[in-house]
Each structure stands twice: as structure tokens, then as C-alpha cells.
Amino acid sequence: MFDFHLVFEACRERRRLLMNAPHLVYPQAFTFPVYKGDDNGVFMIWAGLWTYDTLALFRNVRNHRMHLGDSAREIEKNIEHEGLKAAGVFYDCSTDDARLTLAFLLSAVNAGATCVNYLEATDLLSDGKRLSGIHAADKSTGVEFDIEGKVVVNAAGPWADLVCKLGEPDIPDKLVLTKGSHIVVPRGRARTENAVPIISPSDKRLMFVIPRGRFSLIGTTDTYYNGDIDDPFATRKDVEYILEAANHALPKSHLDMGDIISTYSGLRPLAMKEGGGDVRESSISREHRIYHGFSGLLTIAGGKLTTARSMAEEMVDVASRNLEREYGIREKGPCITSTRPVLGTPLQESIDRTKAFSKEMRFDDEILCTLLKQGTDALEVLSLCDRDGSLAERLSPEIPYIKAQVEFAARNEMALTVTDFMVRRSEIFYTATDQGVSAARGVADIMGKVHGWDEKEKVLQTEKYVDTVTRSRRYL
Ligand SMILES: Cc1cc2nc3c(=O)[nH]c(=O)nc-3n(C[C@H](O)[C@H](O)[C@H](O)COP(=O)(O)OP(=O)(O)OC[C@H]3O[C@@H](n4cnc5c(N)ncnc54)[C@H](O)[C@@H]3O)c2cc1C
Numbered sequence: 001m002f003d004f005h006l007v008f009e010a011c012r013e014r015r016r017l018l019m020n021a022p023h024l025v026y027p028q029a030f031t032f033p034v035y036k037g038d039d040n041g042v043f044m045i046w047a048g049l050w051t052y053d054t055l056a057l058f059r060n061v062r063n064h065r066m067h068l069g070d071s072a073r074e075i076e077k078n079i080e081h082e083g084l085k086a087a088g089v090f091y092d093c094s095t096d097d098a099r100l101t102l103a104f105l106l107s108a109v110n111a112g113a114t115c116v117n118y119l120e121a122t123d124l125l126s127d128g129k130r131l132s133g134i135h136a137a138d139k140s141t142g143v144e145f146d147i148e149g150k151v152v153v154n155a156a157g158p159w160a161d162l163v164c165k166l167g168e169p170d171i172p173d174k175l176v177l178t179k180g181s182h183i184v185v186p187r188g189r190a191r192t193e194n195a196v197p198i199i200s201p202s203d204k205r206l207m208f209v210i211p212r213g214r215f216s217l218i219g220t221t222d223t224y225y226n227g228d229i230d231d232p233f234a235t236r237k238d239v240e241y242i243l244e245a246a247n248h249a250l251p252k253s254h255l256d257m258g259d260i261i262s263t264y265s266g267l268r269p270l271a272m273k274e275g276g277g278d279v280r281e282s283s284i285s286r287e288h289r290i291y292h293g294f295s296g297l298l299t300i301a302g303g304k305l306t307t308a309r310s311m312a313e314e315m316v317d318v319a320s321r322n323l324e325r326e327y328g329i330r331e332k333g334p335c336i337t338s339t340r341p342v343l344g345t346p347l348q349e350s351i352d353r354t355k356a357f358s359k360e361m362r363f364d365d366e367i368l369c370t371l372l373k374q375g376t377d378a379l380e381v382l383s384l385c386d387r388d389g390s391l392a393e394r395l396s397p398e399i400p401y402i403k404a405q406v407e408f409a410a411r412n413e414m415a416l417t418v419t420d421f422m423v424r425r426s427e428i429f430y431t432a433t434d435q436g437v438s439a440a441r442g443v444a445d446i447m448g449k450v451h452g453w454d455e456k457e458k459v460l461q462t463e464k465y466v467d468t469v470t471r472s473r474r475y476l
Contacts (some may be wrong), residue, residue: 007289031195036083052356078253180265181232190250191250191253271287363392440462
């Protein structure tokens with residue numbers, strides 16, 4: 001798409017994330033196969049990989065390597081070898097998106113921000129001259145109240161247009177939403193060495209098989225979305241489309257619906273260019289934009305998770321200029337987030353201690369892996385086990401999380417519901433064979449002790465999680 005600026009910015013931010021959140025952002029190798037008759041031949045792909053490394057200022061995890069002939073076949077044994085001419089290996093990064101977002105939020109709290117979840121802006125307030133705050137509803141208690149603010153920023157992602165309309169009901173939409181669905185299968189059923197692109201035979205779109213521990217993540221689709229913003233899900237059509245492309249690229253796999261452990265869908269809030277018109281979904285730029293509403297509301301939309309930090313920096317700069325112009329309040333100093341590790345970033349000593357304690361407790365590598373993602377907090381989690389030995393038990397023999405991680409999430413990671421823990425603090429929803437349904441009641445019991453739930457609430461919490469899982473299986 002020749003979006004050089006976006007790739008440059010993403011490469012720069014990726015490098016910063018590797019330094020500032022090393023426990024949550026990992027190098028991920030990709031193998032890009034080139035076949036006889038492909039639209040882009042070996043030379044084009046090679047040129048593309050050189051350009052990619054150049055845009056990363058040759059400071060990517062590693063520079064690319066091009067493998068020709070037999071060497072290409074050696075790298076990925078399970079991809080189609082018929083007509084394979086070359087394979088370029090290049091590097092990107094992988095992350096746990098929910099935990100990365102949580103790390104950003106907890107870092108903000110540590111720096112003095114007040115962060116609240118389950119709080120919805122339901123209206124904008126005005127002092128007669130300008131925007132003066134929001135009316136908010138606490139979804140967990142039903143309590144409503146006003147929050148005053150000299151500047152109001154709308155960063156509501158796919159919901160951003162709805163928030164804009166609170167102040168200007170007739171304003172045209174700024175965003176176009178596209179839905180992306182993924183499936184998760186056991187790694188042994190879609191075995192690849194590295195992440196591998198798969199091209200849909202029906203429309204030639206590019207997707208990926210991404211190995212992740214014992215699992216492979218396959219996707220994503222990219223289709224315009226006009227449905228319920230609160231409830232996107234992977235349809236049967238999405239799942240069949242992904243399976244068709246995966247089986248085309250990995251002919252020995254013969255994947256079918258029965259291999260799927262979980263599916264999930266998300267909405268991309270894409271900033272539509274004026275007069276963008278009739279373009280293919282994947283051709284819409286992932287650049288972000290900042291909009292100044294007539295009501296005074298500042299809205300940021302578009303962009304990528306990778307570029308979230310730089311988007312926030314830009315947004316805060318705009319907000320600061322507003323504060324100075326309108327109220328004479330000056331910013332205290334330049335933004336420091338580009339070089340500041342997120343809260344919980346462990347030093348080697350803390351990693352070594354986590355490993356030593358885990359060994360003492362006889363935790364296997366999978367549990368250790370989930371603990372290491374908690375950075376320095378892993379030691380806090382382990383200290384809960386010291387206090388109460390039963391918290392060192394696994395949630396279930398096949399779920400690599402211990403009970404102490406549930407208690408810690410409820411106490412320290414703003415987990416207010418069983419679904420919060422299963423989907424957004426752990427990966428149980430995505431990777432457990434039954435998506436954690438059989439462990440849900442146990443999680444409710446542990447969280448219930450922290451949040452003071454009675455039996456009725458524990459049952460309700462468990463049922464709500466089971467419903468979340470059931471709804472994610474609507475493709476069946
Ligand atoms: C399938 C898929 C794959 C992707 N892959 C990548 C990738 O590989 N790399 C990458 O960098 N990016 C990727 N992205 C993009 C990235 O996930 C998004 O750009 C990013 O999540 C957008 O973040 P956001 O904060 O703008 O929106 P969100 O993460 O959606 O957050 C918006 C928040 O606003 C809240 N909200 C909504 N309305 C209100 C209200 N009235 N009051 C208060 N709060 C409200 C919501 O509850 C939500 O928490 C992908 C996206 C999708 C869907």
C-alpha cells in the first residue's frame with residue numbers, strides 16, 4: 001500500500017515496546033513463501049523485505065534472510081512445496097494485547113492518573129460556553145454522576161462516533177468499522193515453524209497462521225461491519241473462509257471445524273479518508289486522526305495497537321495546547337513515555353527469582369510462562385501462595401494458571417467479573433479445550449472472596465461467562 005510513514009512509525013514504536021515492555025512483547029519470525037507464477041516474484045518480495053528492514057532502520061529484532069530452492073523447503077516442512085521458489089524470513093513482534101493495555105493503564109495510575117473500568121460516558125456537559133465534562137454511568141453499580149474536566153478526550157475506538165454524537169447528534173460518521181475474526185487451533189493441527197502467510201483462494205487476501213505456544217492463531221478476516229458494535233462474532237462464513245485458506249497453504253493439515261478451540265472477533269476503528277468511497281476493506285489505511293469537534297470534544301481514532309503510545313503522546317500534546325490557550329495552564333515538561341518502561345517491567349534479577357520460586361513450587365514451564373508475563377508482579381502472586389498454600393494449585397490440570405493469579409487479578413488488576421479474568425487477564429477463553437467453562441465456578445469462588453459475592457452472584461458470574469463462550473461458538 002506504499003504506506004511508508006505508517007510502517008516507519010510502527011517499526012519505531014515496536015522497537016520502543018520491545019525495550020519498554022519486554023515481558024509482554026516478543027520477537028516473532030515470519031516465513032514468506034514465493035511460488036512460481038505469484039503476482040509478486042522473488043525479486044519483488046526481496047525488495048519488499050529490504051524496504052521493511054530499511055524502514056526499521058536495520059534495528060529490527062534481526063534483518064531478513066532470503067532462502068532459495070531446497071533451503072526454502074527446509075524451513076517450513078508443512079507448507080505447499082509444489083512450485084516453491086524461495087522463502088523470505090523476516091521479523092515482527094507478538095504481544096498479549098489485553099495485558100499490554102493493562103500495563104499501560106496501571107503505569108498511568110502509578111503516574112497519578114485515575115483509571116476506572118465499567119464507566120460509560122452517557123452525555124457531555126456544557127457550562128454554557130464550552131464543554132465542561134461528562135455525565136457518567138457506573139455499569140457495575142448503576143450509579144450515575146458528573147465528572148468535570150477542562151478537556152474531554154474521546155478515545156472510544158469503534159464507539160468513537162457514538163460518543164461524538166452525544167455532543168453533535170447530526171455529525172457525519174468519521175469512522176468505518178471492519179470486522180476481523182480469528183480461530184485458534186492446536187499447534188499440531190496447523191504446524192508451522194514461524195508465522196506463515198496464507199492467501200485466501202477465493203479473494204487472494206493475505207492472512208497468517210501464527211504459532212503461539214501449544215496453539216496456532218489463524219486469521220484475520222477483514223469485512224465491513226454494520227452490526228451491533230457491542231457484539232461482533234466469528235460467523236460460519238468467516239470460519240469457513242479462514243479454514244479454506246489455511247488448508248490451501250498447509251495441504252497436509254486438513255483442518256476442519258472440529259479442530260477449532262476458540263474463535264474471536266474484533267472491530268477495527270478505521271479513520272475514513274474524505275471521499276474514500278468504494279474501497280476494499282484491507283486497503284483502508286491504518287493511520288490515525290485527531291478531530292476537533294464543534295462541542296470542544298477531542299476525538300482520536302484509527303491507528304494500531306503498536307502505535308498506541310505515540311498516538312497518546314500526540315493527543316496529550318493537542319490537549320495541552322488547548323489547556324494553555326483556553327486556561328493559561330502550561331504543560332509541566334515533555335512527554336517521557338518513549339523511554340519509560342511500563343510498570344512491572346522486570347529486571348533480570350526479578351526474572352531469575354520468579355524462575356527459582358516456580359521451580360521450588362514445581363510449576364511447569366507453561367505456568368512459568370504465564371507468571372513471567374506479569375513481570376515484577378509475578379513475585380507478588382507467588383507471595384500469595386506463601387500465605388495460603390492452596391493458592392498454588394492449578395485452576396485445572398490443563399489450564400496453566402494458578403489460583404493465586406485469579407486472586408491477584410481481582411485485587412490488583414481491576415478484574416471485576418469472571419469474564420474479565422478468563423478473557424482479558426488470562427488467555428483461558430482462547431486456549432483451554434473447553435474455553436475454561438469447567439473452571440469458571442472455581443474462578444468465581446476465588447474472585448467472590450475478594451469482591452464479597454454471595455452465592456447468587458457467583459452463579460450469575462459463572463453463567464455470564466458460559467454465555468460469553470456460547471456466543472463465541474455461534475459459527476457452529
Ligand atoms: C482483528 C484485529 C486485528 C488487529 N491486529 C492488529 C495488529 O496486528 N497490530 C496492531 O498494532 N493493531 C492491530 N489491530 C488494531 C488494534 O487492535 C486497534 O487499533 C486498537 O485496539 C484500537 O484501540 P482503541 O483504544 O482505539 O479502541 P478499543 O481498544 O476498542 O478501546 C475503546 C474503549 O472505549 C470504551 N468505550 C466505548 N464507548 C465508551 C463510552 N461511551 N464511555 C466510556 N468508554 C467507552 C470501550 O469499552 C473500549 O474499552 C487489530 C484490530 C483487530 C480488530
